Amino acid sequence: QMPDRSFLVHGEQFAVCHRCYGTFAGMLLGSVLLPLARACDAVLYRRAGIVILIALGIPGVDWLGGITGIWSNTALSRLLTGIVFGLAAGYYFARALSQAFTPRSAGTTPSGELAG
Numbered sequence: 001q002m003p004d005r006s007f008l009v010h011g012e013q014f015a016v017c018h019r020c021y022g023t024f025a026g027m028l029l030g031s032v033l034l035p036l037a038r039a040c041d042a043v044l045y046r047r048a049g050i051v052i053l054i055a056l057g058i059p060g061v062d063w064l065g066g067i068t069g070i071w072s073n074t075a076l077s078r079l080l081t082g083i084v085f086g087l088a089a090g091y092y093f094a095r096a097l098s099q100a101f102t103p104r105s106a107g108t109t110p111s112g113e114l115a116g
Helices: 018-032 034-046 048-068 075-100
Strands: none
Touching: 018 034, 018 075, 034 048, 034 075, 048 075
């Protein structure tokens, strides 16, 4: 782990980089916010592919910009782009767990809508 790519707390380096830390924090936050996102759950369910692509694309663009020298990404940009991906990942992971352990009525889709 490169010291300039990880947070230090009381002189001790974190075991993960800024972006991974942001991803883990975002996953926790995304799963905690799942009940609040239920109002737009059907839309998020139908658009899962595009939401995940966008959530992956944002840190990807930040990474690519740094690799190509277009800009220099910072600890804050790596943290925030990790959080963006983590929010989506945490939401969909918690939603999948919730759906796996929730009995569905006959004739409904995984989003709870009537099949038809």
